[in-house]
Amino acid sequence: MFNKDRWKEILEVLTTNWFRTVLTAFGVFWGILILIILLSAGKGFQNGIMVDFGDIATNTMFMWTQTTTKEYQGLPKGRRYNFKVEDVAAIKDQVPNLRFVSPRNQLGGFGGNNNVVRGIRAGAFNVYGDYPEYIKQDPMTITSGRFLNYNDINEKRKIAIIGEGVKRELYEEGEEVLGSYIKIQGVSFMVLGTYKKNSNNGDGEEGQKEVFVPFTAFSQAFNRGNDVGWMAITAQDGNSITSLKEKVMDVVKANRRIHPEDDRAVGHFDLYEEFGRIQSLFGAITFIGYFVGILVLLSGIIGVSNIMLIVVKERTKEIGIRRALGEGPWSIKGQILMESVFLTIISGMAGISFGALFIYGVNALLDSVGPVDMFLNPSVSLSVVVSALVILMISGLLAGFIPANSAIKVKPIDALRTE
Amino acid sequence: MIEIKNLHKSYKMGSNSLHVLKGINFSVKEGELVAIMGSSGSGKSTLLNILGMLDELDEGSYDLDGVEIKNLNETKAANYRNKFLGFVFQSFNLINYKNAMENVALPLYYQKVARKERQEKALKYLEQVGLKEWADHLPSELSGGQKQRVAIARAMAAEPKVLLADEPTGALDSKTSYEVMDLIQKINDQGNTILIVTHEPDIADMCKRIVHLKDGVIIEDKKVEQVRAAQYVQ
Ligand SMILES: Nc1ncnc2c1ncn2[C@@H]1O[C@H](COP(=O)(O)OP(=O)(O)O)[C@@H](O)[C@H]1O
Ligand SMILES: [Mg+2]
Numbered sequence: 001m002f003n004k005d006r007w008k009e010i011l012e013v014l015t016t017n018w019f020r021t022v023l024t025a026f027g028v029f030w031g032i033l034i035l036i037i038l039l040s041a042g043k044g045f046q047n048g049i050m051v052d053f054g055d056i057a058t059n060t061m062f063m064w065t066q067t068t069t070k071e072y073q074g075l076p077k078g079r080r081y082n083f084k085v086e087d088v089a090a091i092k093d094q095v096p097n098l099r100f101v102s103p104r105n106q107l108g109g110f111g112g113n114n115n116v117v118r119g120i121r122a123g124a125f126n127v128y129g130d131y132p133e134y135i136k137q138d139p140m141t142i143t144s145g146r147f148l149n150y151n152d153i154n155e156k157r158k159i160a161i162i163g164e165g166v167k168r169e170l171y172e173e174g175e176e177v178l179g180s181y182i183k184i185q186g187v188s189f190m191v192l193g194t195y196k197k198n199s200n201n202g203d204g205e206e207g208q209k210e211v212f213v214p215f216t217a218f219s220q221a222f223n224r225g226n227d228v229g230w231m232a233i234t235a236q237d238g239n240s241i242t243s244l245k246e247k248v249m250d251v252v253k254a255n256r257r258i259h260p261e262d263d264r265a266v267g268h269f270d271l272y273e274e275f276g277r278i279q280s281l282f283g284a285i286t287f288i289g290y291f292v293g294i295l296v297l298l299s300g301i302i303g304v305s306n307i308m309l310i311v312v313k314e315r316t317k318e319i320g321i322r323r324a325l326g327e328g329p330w331s332i333k334g335q336i337l338m339e340s341v342f343l344t345i346i347s348g349m350a351g352i353s354f355g356a357l358f359i360y361g362v363n364a365l366l367d368s369v370g371p372v373d374m375f376l377n378p379s380v381s382l383s384v385v386v387s388a389l390v391i392l393m394i395s396g397l398l399a400g401f402i403p404a405n406s407a408i409k410v411k412p413i414d415a416l417r418t419e
Numbered sequence: 420m421i422e423i424k425n426l427h428k429s430y431k432m433g434s435n436s437l438h439v440l441k442g443i444n445f446s447v448k449e450g451e452l453v454a455i456m457g458s459s460g461s462g463k464s465t466l467l468n469i470l471g472m473l474d475e476l477d478e479g480s481y482d483l484d485g486v487e488i489k490n491l492n493e494t495k496a497a498n499y500r501n502k503f504l505g506f507v508f509q510s511f512n513l514i515n516y517k518n519a520m521e522n523v524a525l526p527l528y529y530q531k532v533a534r535k536e537r538q539e540k541a542l543k544y545l546e547q548v549g550l551k552e553w554a555d556h557l558p559s560e561l562s563g564g565q566k567q568r569v570a571i572a573r574a575m576a577a578e579p580k581v582l583l584a585d586e587p588t589g590a591l592d593s594k595t596s597y598e599v600m601d602l603i604q605k606i607n608d609q610g611n612t613i614l615i616v617t618h619e620p621d622i623a624d625m626c627k628r629i630v631h632l633k634d635g636v637i638i639e640d641k642k643v644e645q646v647r648a649a650q651y652v653q
Binding site: 003004005012016317318321322323324325326327328329330331408411412413416 | 468471473474475493494497498499500501502504506508512514516525526528529530534573577
């Protein structure tokens, strides 16, 4: 089937009417081009959003205190309260399938006063009291030294892990960081590590300007007693935090004497649910890309099919002659199918290449104008290209199917009689 | 070689039906050169097309070289046409974008003969019809007589059991006609079975047997003394 004469004939047929062939090819070219562009735009949007999540473990929720909104056990509504260290143990105890329950305390914040001082330098940074597990919930790369460990927790060591952004503001270039001291609200901590995070929160700068100290040392140094500001809770793989969060909050409500139906007393942000919502949005965008692309492609395929019908009609007599000389029906069908697949694939490849060029151009443009909000690095994966080729192959066969059958539907003698 | 019994064929056109062949009984032995004669519309081509498996009979039986030709699927029919039969048409029916040699090689291609062997054989047959030097010419660059000789070479290339020619000289002037007949006689001399449809008596006289068709039946079937075409050539 795949011999030289076959290919020679296919080329002869397709090149006898260049203009017509190119016009036909354009339909398929356009369809695949649109498919590729839509899918890559969807991907760019997805990349743009995903970068905001950074590396954070998505099966995680954050939980903080708000004021109560219902009276309960003689306690008034509008009451302020704090999580306590015991709550952490109670949650771990009573809610199964949780991987990490990290209590956290926090100092400082956006645009606050300078709270960290080193010599004559100072800056306003977020300072967290944390447990060693936290690095697994919000992954960061330790660029020197180490992260917190349980000895730090148990011995309430006054040590700190600082972000690269903090280091830049408090240290000279090349100055030794590890072993040096910084003052956090007047209390000295020894720096034992530096970290870097993959950008989250868009600009990515804020994430590098954090200071982590042992939870216990934090509580002691800043007089938090048993209080816990908020918690980061991650479920085990195979369990979603969304399905476990009710139980977690019930434990907290019971411990803190909050009305069981007072849902507004405990604030939370469920990353998993948020992530799932965004994932399904991307799913929908990809689906629309395929749907629209394939519809456009379909009109191109119909064009090919139409032209193949005309080609078959024009060549009725020739096909009659070939059948009289003994060419089998499958050979004739095969040739028409191959012509159709060949035309489709060639024009599709042109569409894919042109689409790739287009994406390359857009990326170059994005690079030169700097990052755009919610859009990053539009691209198509190899799997998309492969599925586009498979779609083309199938389309070509479909496009050739009716013409191929019509070619051998007429009796040879009737085919010979046509002029 | 060919054996037909009580052959009927009608063409249906809407509600009308045109009964063209009304019970033909006829057989051809190996090595015969038969002319099928009759006035225009008498059903000569219809008969030849059925013999050539390009069309189907309505009633009766047809045996070709001991094989009953009946209800064949298209793959089988194509295979038989390719192996058993060679066609020559009035309008030559060469494929216009293929040169002489490629045209002659076509039936061999369908037999899946290797490319090189195909070309050698095609050249051999072109040489037999005296057109070896024209091998790489397109049909449009050949005269009518040359085209018909290419067509004959093509029909013979697959070494068929029977050569069927429908008015092979119908589109040619008399001098060229005799050249073509001379060629056909020579092929017959080598032992090939040939059937020619014609309405020209001088062409029929160059065969060895004349079958006369009228109103869908054979009215005469006689052996004749063959007139050699060679004497009219040059
Ligand atoms: N495909 C066809 N459909 C309808 N009628 C046909 C067809 N082919 C031939 N005929 C009719 O059948 C008769 C015999 O035709 P044909 O066999 O071609 O005659 P001949 O070759 O002897 O001139 C003619 O009347 C012709 O009009
Ligand atoms: Mg006729």
